[in-house]
Amino acid sequence: MQLSFLLVVLLVLSSLAFYLGKKRAFQVSQGQIRNLHSLPAYYGLYTAIWCGIPALIIFSVWIAFEPAIITNLVVAGLPDEVRSIGPDRLNLIINDIKNLVEGNITSRDVDENLQAAADHYQSLVTTSHAALAVVVLCLTIVTGAITLSRIKVKQRARNTVEKVMTGILIFCSSIAILTTLGIVLSVLFESIRFFREIPLTDFLFGLEWSPQTAIREDQVGSSGAFGAVPLFAGTMLISLIAMLVAVPIGLLSAIYLSEYANPRFRATAKPLLEILAGIPTVVYGFFAVLIVAPAIRDAGGYIGLDVASESALAAGLVMGIMIIPFVSSLSDDVINAVPQAMRDGAYGLGATQSETIRKVIFPAALPGIVGGVLLAVSRAIGETMIVVMAAGLSANLTANPLEAVTTVTVQIVTLLTGDQEFDSAKTLAAFALGLMLFVVTLTLNVIALHVVRKYREQYE
Amino acid sequence: MSKKSRTIDIVRAGMKKRKAAETRFRLYGLAAIALGLIFLSLLFVSIVANGYTAFAQSYVEIEVYIDPDRIDPEGKREDSVLSRADYGGLVKATLREMFPEVRSRRDKRQLYRLVSTGASYEIREMVLEDPELIGQKISVWVPVDDEIDMLLKGHIDRNSPEADRRVKDKQIAWVDKLISEEKIEKRFNTIFFTAGDSRDPELAGIWGAAAGSFFTLIVTLILSFPIGVAAAVYLEEFAPQNRFTDFIEVNINNLAAVPSIVFGLLGLAVFINFFGMPRSAPIVGGLVLTLMTLPTIIIASRAALKSVPPSIREAALGIGASPMQTMVYHVLPLAMPGMLTGTIIGMAQALGESAPLLMIGMVAFIVDIPQGAFDPSTVLPVQIYLWADSPERAFVERTSAAIMVLLAFLITMNALAVMLRKRFERRW
Structure with a gap:
């Protein structure tokens, strides 16, 4: 924990710089603060910024690149016959070296070479940290001292400090862009590697999904088929069932709450319904497994239907319940946005309330409702925990809601949890599925937001 | 004139139907809200109904003789020896002593399953904390095994055929005997709030x-x-x-x-x-x-x-x-x-x-x-x-x-x- 100590020292030095800078400002103003361009605290901040930020940047860059450089150095120090065994096994050895350094269990017996490499690694890390400490501390003191000596009465300390603050604000806002970029790049790169092994057309149009690839050449029962159509079909089936539950219930309750309910009823029923949106999805998954799936199976058994215990119906039904508040609050917003004049016009012509709603308000609000439903569909497609717990694993291509189907998200989870090599087609397939998921939900969101915005403009 | 009265007649004739449609529509809305609230309460009720029993756990009182020959044959009271000693054996010996009539190996194995494997850890902690206990007979309350706990909480049906149950008839008889001797007690499940994960449900906590x-x-x-x-x-x-x-x-x-x-x-x-x-x-x-x-x-x-x-x-x-x-x-x-x-x-x-x-x-x-x-x-x-x-x-x-x-x-x-x-x- 030497590094965190260094960070603390850095923090202390910066605070000291703040104090010294402030004092220095008093000094140069010769006791007349109004001679200064900025308030004294700004000179303090100015010194602290110059003292802390360059050192902090050096620190982060160092930490980010240290592991890679040290690993390379250790590998370079390994005997030649070890280095020539190929990247996969070399990785294993490197892992062992790291485990040895941290005192964990290694996968092989510790021999001389390994011990030597571990010692080498350890000494490199120590050297690197010591060097980092020296560099950072020197930099802090030098920049701090220079800044301190340059404080003058006419210096525009506040403007500089505010510029730095604006820079930090801009950086924080750009994290949203960086995140999107990170998502796109991480799924795209792995997907490209995947599509080099499995052609894109096989993935998009193949009808069979069984991602067990052979580890050894002679292994039986591992066909390694990556046709994603059954997954897409399963996802759509479950989302469809969810929508069949959520849209009518959500829409009708929104209509009742906004058009019929008195304020008191609305004030109690609306938050109660919204509790459904705050319940973690893992709870819904447990509910589906524990209550809904057995109930559906028993009900099916009563009327002589054979229902799988991981039926699409159970997962879809529970997912629908989860989405009800989503649909209802979005529809509520758009229904409330329909101008009162349209209602009054309809009443004036003698329409009953329900006729007004069905023939005037609903058509007027339809684009907004469609947008809301599209957002809900994208939620349903991306929902993970409910289907991981309540839907099946086997990729059946079926439209029967009583059978078990699997979804894109279920497959991503099963492919990526547990230990496996990161380079196999199996794990890369998860990223290809992730890419599909991202593209589809993104498209739905863009369309939905566009529709909703278009609709809002119409009535503003 | 006649034309006008015809329009109003049409309106009046349709009025009943329209009013009915109005009521129906209102009811649909109410039903939708009711359905949503029913789902919500069903969710909460089922979770609470399934979960409230987990806050209690059955404990059984056993009188363990901390046998010096088993724990510390050399009598040096070193931590390294004490921490590795066979406390599970102590618990088993205690159970055999409590039910001397149990003879066959199969029955003994079932007998051992009455008590949680956590019992031996608990005794180990006690001995490590106070080595004076060695050679004494101490009475401790230890958690029962999860299957027995389920039986006591009524989640396992005593009347179902023995082959369908995880808890066998003999075990039920032993448990009943312990209950009649007031050696089994339900207590607040502190393990659940203080322990980490475990493969044994009775030792698993959040x-x-x-x-x-x-x-x-x-x-x-x-x-x-x-x-x-x-x-x-x-x-x-x-x-x-x-x-x-x-x-x-x-x-x-x-x-x-x-x-x-x-x-x-x-x-x-x-x-x-x-x-x-x-x-x-x-x-x-x-x-x-x-x-x-x-x-x-x-x-x-x-x-x-x-x-x-x-x-x-x-x-x-x-x-x-x-x-x-x-x-x-x-x-x-x-x-x-x-x-x-x-x-x-x-x-x-x-x-x-x-x-x-x-x-x-x-x-x-x-x-x-x-x-x-x-x-x-x-x-x-x-x-x-x-x-x-x-x-x-x-x-x-x-x-x-x-x-x-x-x-x-x-x-x-x-x-x-x-x-x-x-x-x-x-x-x-």
Whole structure:
């Protein structure tokens, strides 16, 4: 924990710089603060910024690149016959070296070479940290001292400090862009590697999904088929069932709450319904497994239907319940946005309330409702925990809601949890599925937001 | 004249039908709300009904003779010897003594299954703490095995055929004898709140997962609150109207709707594989959840900033404050309650999230309680997921109980947010 100590020292030095800078400002103003361009605290901040930020940047860059450089150095120090065994096994050895350094269990017996490499690694890390400490501390003191000596009465300390603050604000806002970029790049790169092994057309149009690839050449029962159509079909089936539950219930309750309910009823029923949106999805998954799936199976058994215990119906039904508040609050917003004049016009012509709603308000609000439903569909497609717990694993291509189907998200989870090599087609397939998921939900969101915005403009 | 009366006749004739349609439509709406509320109450009732029993655990009193020959044959009382001694054997000997009539090996094995494997750990702790106990006969209350606990709680039907039950007839007879001797007692299940995960339901607790959740949330809070507020301040107050700003806004809106599992893929590819951060650690979980909750916090903070009236800004600017000073000293303090409310809601979301954490390896079976943000750990929702997958009947009630704890946290956080909003909400 030497590094965190260094960070603390850095923090202390910066605070000291703040104090010294402030004092220095008093000094140069010769006791007349109004001679200064900025308030004294700004000179303090100015010194602290110059003292802390360059050192902090050096620190982060160092930490980010240290592991890679040290690993390379250790590998370079390994005997030649070890280095020539190929990247996969070399990785294993490197892992062992790291485990040895941290005192964990290694996968092989510790021999001389390994011990030597571990010692080498350890000494490199120590050297690197010591060097980092020296560099950072020197930099802090030098920049701090220079800044301190340059404080003058006419210096525009506040403007500089505010510029730095604006820079930090801009950086924080750009994290949203960086995140999107990170998502796109991480799924795209792995997907490209995947599509080099499995052609894109096989993935998009193949009808069979069984991602067990052979580890050894002679292994039986591992066909390694990556046709994603059954997954897409399963996802759509479950989302469809969810929508069949959520849209009518959500829409009708929104209509009742906004058009019929008195304020008191609305004030109690609306938050109660919204509790459904705050319940973690893992709870819904447990509910589906524990209550809904057995109930559906028993009900099916009563009327002589054979229902799988991981039926699409159970997962879809529970997912629908989860989405009800989503649909209802979005529809509520758009229904409330329909101008009162349209209602009054309809009443004036003698329409009953329900006729007004069905023939005037609903058509007027339809684009907004469609947008809301599209957002809900994208939620349903991306929902993970409910289907991981309540839907099946086997990729059946079926439209029967009583059978078990699997979804894109279920497959991503099963492919990526547990230990496996990161380079196999199996794990890369998860990223290809992730890419599909991202593209589809993104498209739905863009369309939905566009529709909703278009609709809002119409009535503003 | 005749034409007019015909129209009104048509209207009157249809009136009854239209009124009926009106009533029907109203009822549909009410039914929809009722259905939603029924689902909600069904969910809560089923969780509570399944879970409340987990807060009690049956204990059995056994009188263990701490046999010096077994524990410390050399009599040196060294910790290294004492900590490795065969305490399980002591418990077994005690059980044999309590039921001397049990002879056959099969019956003995069933007898040993009455008591949790945790009993030997408990005795070990006691002996290590006070080596004086060696050679004495002590009476301790130890947890019973989970199957027996299920029997005592009535989750296993005594009248079903023996082959269908995990608990055999003989075991039931022994348990009944212990009950008649008042040696079995139900107590508050402290293990559930203080232990880490375990394969044995009676020894499994949520404390490890709760600690993992705590560290993850701390990391999330430390990162997402300042970043979210800074981003909101820039976008709402300083950003010029240009392409770059538009691009940021589009990105934030889209990120708010990206499925959470995609953030998990990002965490796996970037934080773990590229930056080489530790798997299963709360620090990575916190980073992923930060990226996920940022849009929520930014959107809420912007709304809070928007609700501060422009007159405040104009007054500050008018007496010579710079835009940044106006922001820091006047607008931000007024917008803070709204921002905090948004942050708490974002944290509640993060607390309930599990899918992205599965991707970064926070699903491992971890017995030790994490001590910091770099230790391998799991979080409450993932613990629920893991227990829900376990076949033992006793894990069903523990899963439900863990859900109750999680929901209690979420309700508290949301109530706090509502209170904060009520307390500090200002109408200008």
